[in-house]
Amino acid sequence: MTKLRRTPGTTNTRRRKPSARFPKGGWLGTYVDPEGKEKGKTFARKIDAQNWAEGEAVKIRSGAYISPTDAATTMRVWSEHWLKGYEVNRPGSVKQAKTHVKRINAVFGDVPLKDIRPTAIKNWLAALKKEGLADSTIHALYRRLAHLLSDAVEDGLLLRTPISRKIAPPTGKQRPYVATEEQVWALYDAMPEEMKNVILLGAFAGLRVAEISALRVQDVDSLRGFITPAIQYPGVPLKTEESKNPIPIPRDLAFELNKNPARWGSETFVTLENGRPAAPYTIEARFRTARATVEGLPENFRIHDLRHFFASFLIASGEDIKKVQSAMRHASAKTTLDVYGHLMEDAKESTRSAVAGALANRADSLRTKRA
Structure with missing residues (x-):
């Protein structure tokens, strides 16, 4: 007999037998995920189970749902997967990316992507500055983190990226030394x-x-x-x-x-x-x-x-x-x-000299007329 596929986004709430965690018995809230599988969580109160299940269902219907497995993905797991796809680039670019990712994982490696907050990023940037890194290096690391997180959004692992202009560090452009x-x-x-x-x-x-x-x-x-x-x-x-x-x-x-x-x-x-x-x-x-x-x-x-x-x-x-x-x-x-x-x-000085010359010529012309 063919098993009927349940409709994603549908919910249910049912009573559960007493357990060590819920001696008086609990309430199991369930919802059907996009793959047709039932997911559930137990609460002490029925209303809490209903609210949770309906909240997950709303995410599914609005396209904002991320599975519990994906939501638990850490930066280390994601960055290793990301680097495999990045290896199509030039060897020098790949080497630099690996160096950046190593530094990023030293702080965020064990953190689930969904738990990386703007404040944590700002604290990381401040620590890099205190470490004595150049502004250009800090900005490059920040851009790499932004790239990783934006690609995670594209892959459905994150709902939105915590990166924004408000926390972006200065680019640190420096004038190059010009040899004589x-x-x-x-x-x-x-x-x-x-x-x-x-x-x-x-x-x-x-x-x-x-x-x-x-x-x-x-x-x-x-x-x-x-x-x-x-x-x-x-x-x-x-x-x-x-x-x-x-x-x-x-x-x-x-x-x-x-x-x-x-x-x-x-x-x-x-x-x-x-x-x-x-x-x-x-x-x-x-x-x-x-x-x-x-x-x-x-x-x-x-x-x-x-x-x-x-x-x-x-x-x-x-x-x-x-x-x-x-x-x-x-x-x-x-x-x-x-x-x-x-x-x-030098070009600016030439412009300044040209204007000065025009004014001098005008003054000479006026003096000649008066004479």
């Missing part, structure tokens, strides 16, 4: 012969270290004067579509870059001492050694900071923001302005 031209050439001189191209590609083409490591001879058109990055280490797609944009370079730079492949017969422009391709972590180790010899460079100065020199070099040369955006391969001019807007001071 003398410091850039000092770095160039300090790098091993087979890795001098690292400085040229970072400071005069704005490439990232993973792009520098993977840049091949076939990616540079020496005759037309273009670098067109195609992949990044270890042979994976570039960070963004904009990263594929060609970068114009002078022939003199192309000539310097080609010295290393000509010497070793290598496919890449940056190599080890034996002419084999160099991984980013090896390049960074050589760079740190060279950096220590250059006076005035901060200890945390990175290969990526050579991009800042490239941008400032273009701005100082009078390039407009759209051309700088294109050379830096940013997705939008806003990104370029957010990072390098403070370097536009």
Whole structure:
């Protein structure tokens, strides 16, 4: 005989026999969940059983119901499941996500998702600040927690996220250190012969270290004067579509870059001492050694900071923001302005000088008329 499926959202209340918990007998309130299964809970009073069952039924009918099993899901269980789906992203992004999740689970790992409150998040952010973490790092951790919780809502594990603008920490944007031209050439001189191209590609083409490591001879058109990055280490797609944009370079730079492949017969422009391709972590180790010899460079100065020199070099040369955006391969001019807007001071001074000049010319004109 076929068992009839009960209608989700229906309720019932019935008397239960006396038990250790309810010596006088209790009342069992029940409801039928979205899967057609009966769920129940016992109360001392009938009215409490009815109210509870009807409350769960209302959630089902309104689409706001979360099963007891899902509601008990902890941050640790959810984040481990979430990371499996996140592994389709770039290795560097996955590594960073795992680092963030580890810190999040240190505080919220054993807490059910439904029990994470805004106040607890605010206290966590305050503790991170007290720990001495940079504002940018704290904001990155906050955004990761927000991502985890919003995806939990999408998956039906949470009714709403406790994240809001009211508790968001500052982004912590910092002005990047811009090396001087003398410091850039000092770095160039300090790098091993087979890795001098690292400085040229970072400071005069704005490439990232993973792009520098993977840049091949076939990616540079020496005759037309273009670098067109195609992949990044270890042979994976570039960070963004904009990263594929060609970068114009002078022939003199192309000539310097080609010295290393000509010497070793290598496919890449940056190599080890034996002419084999160099991984980013090896390049960074050589760079740190060279950096220590250059006076005035901060200890945390990175290969990526050579991009800042490239941008400032273009701005100082009078390039407009759209051309700088294109050379830096940013997705939008806003990104370029957010990072390098403070370097536009010379442009502001030029505007100020132009207005002052116009006023001076007007004054001269008036004096001439009076004469």
